[in-house]
Amino acid sequence: MDYPDKMTPVERATAKAKGEPIDRIACNPNIGNGMARIAGYKISQFNTDPEALADAIIKTYRRFGSDGARVFTDLFLISEAMGAKINMPYDNTADLEEPAINDMSEFDKLKVVNPYTDGRIPVHLRALEIVRDEIASEVGVTASVVGPFTNAFFLIGVEKMTKMLLKDPESVHKLCEISLQSCIALTDAVLEKGTGVTVSEPLSSCTVVSPKHFREFSAPYLKRLIDHIKARTGKLVIHICGKTDPIWEDLVDMGVDVLSIDDIADLENCAETVGDRMVIAGNVDPSGVLYAGSREDVRKATLKCIKQGIKAKKGYMIMSGCSLPVEVPVENIDAMMDAAREAGWPITGEKLDYLLSIDKYKD
Amino acid sequence: MSELKERLIQELSDSVVEMDEEKTEELSKKYVENGFDAFEGITEGLADGMNRAGVLYEEGEYFIPELLVCSDAMYLGLDILKPHLKYADSDSKFKAVVGVVEGDTHDIGKNLFKIMLETQGFEVYDLGRDVPPVEFVKKAKEINADVVGLSTLMTTTMDNMKVVIDLLKEEGMREKTIVMVGGGPISQSFADKIGADGYAPEASKSARIAKELVTKLKN
Numbered sequence: 202m203d204y205p206d207k208m209t210p211v212e213r214a215t216a217k218a219k220g221e222p223i224d225r226i227a228c229n230p231n232i233g234n235g236m237a238r239i240a241g242y243k244i245s246q247f248n249t250d251p252e253a254l255a256d257a258i259i260k261t262y263r264r265f266g267s268d269g270a271r272v273f274t275d276l277f278l279i280s281e282a283m284g285a286k287i288n289m290p291y292d293n294t295a296d297l298e299e300p301a302i303n304d305m306s307e308f309d310k311l312k313v314v315n316p317y318t319d320g321r322i323p324v325h326l327r328a329l330e331i332v333r334d335e336i337a338s339e340v341g342v343t344a345s346v347v348g349p350f351t352n353a354f355f356l357i358g359v360e361k362m363t364k365m366l367l368k369d370p371e372s373v374h375k376l377c378e379i380s381l382q383s384c385i386a387l388t389d390a391v392l393e394k395g396t397g398v399t400v401s402e403p404l405s406s407c408t409v410v411s412p413k414h415f416r417e418f419s420a421p422y423l424k425r426l427i428d429h430i431k432a433r434t435g436k437l438v439i440h441i442c443g444k445t446d447p448i449w450e451d452l453v454d455m456g457v458d459v460l461s462i463d464d465i466a467d468l469e470n471c472a473e474t475v476g477d478r479m480v481i482a483g484n485v486d487p488s489g490v491l492y493a494g495s496r497e498d499v500r501k502a503t504l505k506c507i508k509q510g511i512k513a514k515k516g517y518m519i520m521s522g523c524s525l526p527v528e529v530p531v532e533n534i535d536a537m538m539d540a541a542r543e544a545g546w547p548i549t550g551e552k553l554d555y556l557l558s559i560d561k562y563k564d
Numbered sequence: 565m566s567e568l569k570e571r572l573i574q575e576l577s578d579s580v581v582e583m584d585e586e587k588t589e590e591l592s593k594k595y596v597e598n599g600f601d602a603f604e605g606i607t608e609g610l611a612d613g614m615n616r617a618g619v620l621y622e623e624g625e626y627f628i629p630e631l632l633v634c635s636d637a638m639y640l641g642l643d644i645l646k647p648h649l650k651y652a653d654s655d656s657k658f659k660a661v662v663g664v665v666e667g668d669t670h671d672i673g674k675n676l677f678k679i680m681l682e683t684q685g686f687e688v689y690d691l692g693r694d695v696p697p698v699e700f701v702k703k704a705k706e707i708n709a710d711v712v713g714l715s716t717l718m719t720t721t722m723d724n725m726k727v728v729i730d731l732l733k734e735e736g737m738r739e740k741t742i743v744m745v746g747g748g749p750i751s752q753s754f755a756d757k758i759g760a761d762g763y764a765p766e767a768s769k770s771a772r773i774a775k776e777l778v779t780k781l782k783n
Contacts, residue, residue, distance in 0.1 A: 233719075288694075293667050294718065360671075364636070366629045367583065408748075411627040442748070488719055489751035493758075523749070526719035 205542060210268040210340040217516070226507060226519060226548060227268040228541035229482070230491070230534045231461075233524035234274060234294050236261040239531065243292045247274045251324045255331035262340055265538050268518065270336060271399060272329045273345035274321075279383050280347075280355030282320030283311055294527065300358040305372045311356060313382040316390035329394050337396065343438070344391040348402025349381040349426055350419035356380060359404075366414050373418050381422040385429055392433050399438040400426065408443030408465065415448050424455045431456055438482075442523055449475045464489075464522030469509035476513025483510070484522040485537060492526045496536040496562040503540035508553045536562070569600045573609040580613025580637045581620070583630060588637040592644035602648035610641045611683035618680060622766055635679050658684075658778050661703045662713035663691030665728070667721035673747050673767060674715035680771035686711070697727040701735055709741060710778045713770075714760075716747040725750075726758040742777045746770050 207224040208216065216223045237244045240257035247254040254272065262270045275295040281287045284301035302310055316322045329344050336342065353376040354362040365373050391398055404410070405419040430437050439452065440461040452460055453475050461482040462471055468484045475481070483506065485491060490502045503519060510517030519541050525534070543556060572595045579587040588610070595605050617634040620626040626634075660681050664674045671693045678688050689703055704712050712732070714725045725745050732738045745760040746767065755763035762777055764770040 290667060293721070296667065296718070360632065363629045363632055367633050407624075407627070409628045411630075414627070414629065486751065486753075488722060488749045489753035492719070492722070493751075493754045524719060526722055526749070528723055 204266045204538065206266050209338075210266075211338065213268065214341065223546045225542050225545050226511075226517070228503075228519040228538055229267045229269040230265065230485075230537050231487070231521040231524050232261055232265075232267070232529075232534065233527070235525050235527045235529055235534075237292070238527065239264055244274070244294060244527070245289055245291050247324075248289050248295065248321055249324060251327035251331065254324065254328040255335070258328070258332050259335050262336055265534055267538065268340065269343065270332060270340050271343045271345055272325050272332060273399075273401075273524075274325075276347050276351065276401060276403070277355060278321060278325060278345075278347065279314060279352050279380075279387060282314040282316075282322050283356060283383055285355050297355050297359070300361075301356045304357070304361070305369070305375075308372075308375060311376075311379050313379060314386050316387050322387060322390070326390055326394065329391065329396055333394060333396050341397060343397040343399045344387075344394075346384055346388050346391065346398050346400050346426075348400050348405060348419070348439075349377050349384045349422035350415075351402050351404040352384060353377045353380040354404050363409075366410065366418060370417070377418060377422045381425060384426050388426065388430055392430075397434055397436065397438070398430050399440065400430075401440050403440075403442040405448070406441050406443030406463075407445055407447050412447040412451075416451065420451055420455065427455050427457065440482075440523075446470065453478045459518070461520055462522070466522075468506055469512060472510050472513035472517065476515055476517070478515060479513075480516040480518065481510055481513040482518040482520040485519065487521045487523050487525050487529070491521055491533050491537065492529045494533065496532055497560055499533045499536040500540045500543075500561055501557060503537050504544060504553055504557050507541075507544050507548060508550070508557075511548055566600075568598065569595075569604075572598070572600065573605060573612075576605060576609030576641060577613035577616065580610055580634050580641070581616045583633040583637060585633070585637045585640055588641045589644065592641040596644060596648055602645045605645050606642065606649070607683070607685075610638045610645070614638045614679060614683055618676075618767070622769065631676060635676070638679065658686045658710045658775070659689070659707050660686045660711035660713055660774070661689045661691060661700060661707065661709045662715070663695035663700060664693040664715050664717075665721050665724040666694055666696045667716075667718070667724060671715070673717065674713070676767035677713055677715060677744075677746060677770055680767050681711070681713070681774060684771050684775045686771075686775070697724055697731055700728045701731045701737070704732070704741060705735065705737060710781075711742045711744060711774050713744045713746070713774070715745075716749070719749040722749055722754065725760065729759050740781070742774060742781060744770055744774050 213223050234244045236257040240260040242253050277287045286299035287295050288298040289295045436458045438459040439457050442463045459480040462484045464484045464486040472481050485502050576591050664671050681688050743760045744762045762773045
């Protein structure tokens, strides 16, 4: 460690939960496959080599001291294990090439995943064990489970599923049900390792579907996944991309403990309206600021987020609005972490206003 | 304009907004059978409906599924009306090349941008998904494109947009080509940083901006 933190993320979180003093506000830059750049791997290595995946996650955590270490490479872990074809570039993030089935006549081809044998799931589970053994005493370790609704899109194709919401609701429910069963199978395998779960449910975003469709097609399955997770770990972190304000209350009602929001969403409004019932995380702009901005831009954006986020009575964690682009400048990630250290603890409005009024970096 | 024609045009627009594919098909046939001008049927009827759907999207009344079904309805109508178009002013038509940049296969945004460009009178060449940067430049050169539209949904592939812009510069085509970028992770500051001409958070607005920029460039 060459950063000045006085507590490990676990010590920080524990003290915070007890209401004891902490060294600084929690911050997780949400580095996705950029970990390959930091640890010197090619992204495709993460598809087959659990040691490489784990090593990259551990090195990335140690480099920045971020409050969270997540085993995550892309959104297609479950859909691939259910038969979708995934395009896996040599050094870029994997993407959906062909869905698992072409239409509902092939529905019977879909099988609930066996997390110990199917697709890349065993690679992720093994990496999770390594990461857990190495750093779980210092930092919260989680595996990523894609939400049942989002995963269902990858089973039949994004555009087809999108239209089915209006034209064939019955089939959407069938897809979401089997999708949920696979999500639960993966969740159980993860929880067996004694780590946490974070749920990513990007296509539930109101940038994509209406709140009405969210309530009809996504919420029932997401709620069952949340209940399943909470019955075992008691805590649930979820990230939804894009616009989410119309469904914040729904997420509270479902029992979400930590909501991570995109930079499109209004952090201050979120903290004020539902921050008394959920911890809010977010939402430093990953592309405009962290990728394209200067260090000073990152510092100011982070401090502004803190100013808005601390209005959440249940708590606030600095995070980027979404996973960072692979080529995000490393010094910008440092600038984000350092802004959290600069803000320190306790944080007051006056202190933030002062920090915002001065420039730290001269570039 | 005859009363029947006026009514049919209005109903074409309405049936697109209301996502009624069957009705759009039926109305389009009726419109053609009456020998009415196909161009007006498309621009004032079908495309107008799609424009209204775009506005509803911007206002948060419609979402992606609704827009896609509206566009299905519009395309059904277009297929019927298009063969009856008289291409009198096709010489002055603006041309655009659109595609999803390499590494990304999500194309909903690109498809919407394409439709919206068409409703603005563009002739659009769609290169599809996962398009290598050099292909954009090759096609743009070949057809003498006014606009190159680049789309992505993933933060991981944004960098390829800059590669396209640099290639256009190398080929000496940057000055006469408007570059539009869009997609989930794209923002105005990102567009500025990579030197794109235009960006808008929504496809419908983006197409309007593209037309304005081309018109300005040509004058």
